[in-house]
Structures are given as structure tokens and as C-alpha cells.
Amino acid sequence: VQKETSIVLKGDICYSIDSESVNSVSGGYLVCIDGICQGVFDELPEQYAALQIHDYQHSLIIPGMTDLHVHAPQYSFCGLGMDMELLEWLDTQTFPEEARYADLEYARKAYQTFTDDLTHSVTTRACIFATCHLKATEILMDQMEQSGLITKIGKVNMDRNAPSYLCEESAEASIKDTLRWLNETSGRYQRTEPILTPRFIPSCTDELMTKLSQIRREWNLSVQSHLSENMSEVDWVKNLVPDASGYADAYDRVGMFGGDYPAIMAHCIYVTKEEQNLMKQNGVYVAHCPSSNTNLSSGIAPIRRYLNEGLKVGLATDLAGGHSISMLQMIVNAISVSKLRFRLIDEKEKPLRFTEAFYLATIGGGSFFGKVGSFDPDYEMDAVIIDDSELCKLNQYNIQQRLERSAYLESKIKIQAKYVAGRQLVI
Ligand SMILES: [Zn+2]
Numbered sequence: 001v002q003k004e005t006s007i008v009l010k011g012d013i014c015y016s017i018d019s020e021s022v023n024s025v026s027g028g029y030l031v032c033i034d035g036i037c038q039g040v041f042d043e044l045p046e047q048y049a050a051l052q053i054h055d056y057q058h059s060l061i062i063p064g065m066t067d068l069h070v071h072a073p074q075y076s077f078c079g080l081g082m083d084m085e086l087l088e089w090l091d092t093q094t095f096p097e098e099a100r101y102a103d104l105e106y107a108r109k110a111y112q113t114f115t116d117d118l119t120h121s122v123t124t125r126a127c128i129f130a131t132c133h134l135k136a137t138e139i140l141m142d143q144m145e146q147s148g149l150i151t152k153i154g155k156v157n158m159d160r161n162a163p164s165y166l167c168e169e170s171a172e173a174s175i176k177d178t179l180r181w182l183n184e185t186s187g188r189y190q191r192t193e194p195i196l197t198p199r200f201i202p203s204c205t206d207e208l209m210t211k212l213s214q215i216r217r218e219w220n221l222s223v224q225s226h227l228s229e230n231m232s233e234v235d236w237v238k239n240l241v242p243d244a245s246g247y248a249d250a251y252d253r254v255g256m257f258g259g260d261y262p263a264i265m266a267h268c269i270y271v272t273k274e275e276q277n278l279m280k281q282n283g284v285y286v287a288h289c290p291s292s293n294t295n296l297s298s299g300i301a302p303i304r305r306y307l308n309e310g311l312k313v314g315l316a317t318d319l320a321g322g323h324s325i326s327m328l329q330m331i332v333n334a335i336s337v338s339k340l341r342f343r344l345i346d347e348k349e350k351p352l353r354f355t356e357a358f359y360l361a362t363i364g365g366g367s368f369f370g371k372v373g374s375f376d377p378d379y380e381m382d383a384v385i386i387d388d389s390e391l392c393k394l395n396q397y398n399i400q401q402r403l404e405r406s407a408y409l410e411s412k413i414k415i416q417a418k419y420v421a422g423r424q425l426v427i
Helices: 072-077 086-102 104-119 134-147 171-185 206-219 231-240 247-252 273-282 290-295 303-308 327-344 354-369 399-408
Strands: 007-016 022-033 036-041 053-063 065-071 123-129 150-154 192-194 223-227 263-267 285-288 312-315 383-387 414-420
Touching: 007 354, 007 383, 007 399, 022 053, 022 399, 053 354, 053 399, 053 414, 065 072, 065 263, 065 285, 065 312, 065 327, 065 354, 072 086, 072 104, 072 123, 086 104, 086 231, 104 134, 123 354, 123 414, 134 150, 134 171, 134 192, 171 192, 171 206, 223 247, 231 247, 247 273, 285 303, 285 354, 290 327, 303 312, 303 327, 312 327, 312 354, 327 354, 327 399, 354 399
Parallel strands: 007 053, 065 123, 123 150, 150 192, 223 263, 263 285, 285 312
Antiparallel strands: 007 022, 022 036, 053 383, 383 414
């Protein structure tokens, strides 16, 4: 009996070789054994002749994308509150809505909408913030596991500077719930993993962070949080943690800033040279959230500089600071804001090219999950099949041009099928 994750996909295949170039194969064969890519071929090699072929004819076959930073509970108010900046937006939109996830019936409904929409997007992997409610977080994890997407999900920690209806009672209470959450979900999933999720420095006391760091070591977990999104926030952190040399150090000094374990920091807009060096040294991932950074008037992250310096970078929707669940839109937005930064802030920072942004959305963020985001041999086979025939009616385009038009003219395309680690999802 053939395993469901051993399969051949046929179609017009396109994936990044590196950040500068893509490999395109018209009518190519993408071979996958036990969820792992064996390569892309013009003709199907003899040794794979017995595998089942899914022939997608002239559709595009591209790697699935990784959303490196997204807030599942905020999806329910997506598109609201866009006249505000971060701190006001948190108080008036985010915290009141997140409080509703104490109600498990509401959580179940709201999270199902998010899960369904993510399943129907080009995203195959995601690093997700839930809320501080452990039971609701487990519901989200159950639903994500059920969808077949591969995700890392965090119960949020916050023991200060949040309204009393949402704030966890104490560092101790937050730690107790975190351990309970880890114990209750341990061994329950194949495609869903916990990730430690202190909201950001303003929401977490040193006591909480230090204890989380201990849990991180004991449970061998990765970490996700926010860094230098907004200038008022950066000033606030200076006042809250006067002993730290900066925002990044506020995490580092309590052992929550990568190094011998993976960490993602969202935004990273106002990062000093020293902080940038620390991020590089510790292998911290930058989750670049161009849509959110525009909506909340946060600023423009210096992504060109990070790439030149060899930092790890992926793209992210940051729902609901961002308003689109689509990583294709994030590719377009990342390019757009890089052009504004180049023109208005520093002409030494050249705008991102399409191939670079595509690379960031696939291999860039995918690498947080291992060998993910390419069809080269040994990569896990995450693939999205796109019917772009509406866009090819008048003129002929090469495959790379079709991919670029599919991103910019997304409303004209259809997602036909989707595979995650070789398994076809129901979409
Ligand atoms: Zn965020």
C-alpha cells in the first residue's frame, strides 16, 4: 500500500534556489517520498514510475509559505481600529477582544474561522499567538492539528500592564498555567507544537521572564515575542527596565533571546547596531510584518540591512495589526514598504526584489521549521497549487512572471490544492 505522503505532483513548478533566483520547470514532476522532496524533474525517473501522479496540468506549483508571526484571537476584529497606533490599539481593540477567549464556546467558533481561512490560504506553516487562556489555547491547537497545517502555538504570558480583566494574577499564576498547558498538550499532536510566548517586555515582569526561561530549558522550547515595533513602546521599555542596555537586552538578560535555542522577534523596526549584532550572534529570527507596520503607523523595518548583515528573516501577517491573512500580500507589501524606505529614508538600502520577497516567504521563514520552503531534495514537501488561468488569457508569460502576477493580482487566482509535509489537505 502506498503511503499517502508519497506522491508525484505534475505542473508548472517554481521555487527559490537562493534569494536571487528561482528554478522554473514547465510540465515538471515534483517527487515526494514519505513527505520529503526527492527533486524536480523534466521527465519522471523510472524508479518513481509506480507512484501515484496528481497531474495539475498548467497550474503553478509553488512551495507553501510560512507565516512567522500571527495572532489567532485577533482575526475576529481584523480590519478595525486602523486609525490608531500600537499602545492605544492594544488597549481599545486587542485586550477587550482577547478577554472574550475565556469563553470557550466563543473561542471555539472564532478559532475555527481563523483555522479555516488559514487552511484556504497559501500558508502551510505558522507561528501563532493565542491568548493567556490555557483551555482556549488547547482548542486552537486541536483545530490546527485537525487542519493538517504545521504550526507552533503559544499560550500568551502577561502579568503586568494589562487590564485586570485580562492580566494574569501574578508571575506564579502565569507559570502555573503555562506548565499545566505544556503537560496537558504534551504528546497529543503530530503537527502542532507549543512555543513560549511572553507577549512583550511591557507585559512581563522580570520574575515571570526568568521563570519562563527555566521552563524553556527544561522543556526544550523555542520562543516568540515582539521587539521594537513602535517608538513609544521602545521608550516605555527603557523606563520599565532601566538596567537593560536596550530592548533586546531586556530579553537577553533573562535568557529569552535565542542563542542555543530558536527565537522569533516580530517587527524589529527600531533596532540599534548593538542589538542587530546580538540578533545575529544569537540567530534570532526577524518576523517582518509590513502590513501591520503600515496599518499601525509603526514604521519600516530595515530588511535590506538585515539581509546584508546575514540575519535570519521571514515574513508575517501579524493579524490583526495586519489585515490580510495572505502571505502573497505580504510579499507585495514587503516590496512596497522597502521602496518607501529606500526613497524616503536611506537610498543605500535598495528595495527588495520579487525573488527576494518570495524567498523570505518560503525558505526564509520556513527554515524556522527545518528544511522547509523549497523543492530541493531533502526538503519537507509543502506545496500549493495555483490556478492562474484567468491571468493568462491575453498574453503568454513565463512561469516566474505568472508567479509575480499571481501575487500582485491575487483576487484573480484560485488555490486548487495544498500539501503539507506531503499530506494533501482538505481545502
Ligand atoms: Zn504581534
